[in-house]
Amino acid sequence: MKNLFLDDKRVAPDGYVLVKSVRQCIEYLERNAVARLSLDYNLGKNKPKGYRVALYMVRRKKFPPHITIHSNSPRGRMKMYRLLARHKPKGVSLEIRPLPTPLK
Incomplete structure (x- = not known):
């Protein structure tokens, strides 16, 4: 299984x-088993x-x-967290860990 990192500016760990992009992420999820997102x-x-x-x-x-939700947007990360927390199966771990803002 692979690990997947969705971000338009940061480098993947x-x-x-x-x-x-959202499109790339969904396509990847449809075609591959993902351990960590x-x-x-x-x-x-x-x-x-x-x-x-x-x-x-x-x-x-x-x-x-x-x-993991790594967004620095407080509103955005809580919106995603609330949705996923309500609907995820019990065995799925969900965490918020904002990353530093990338340098421009």
């Missing part, structure tokens, strides 16, 4: 595959938010065993 909320101006990936998982009932 060692051991993670980087995807930069790390989600950002803001993915660029006028781009779909990471929340769409959370909605996809809820609607498809498809959750990796470990989910």
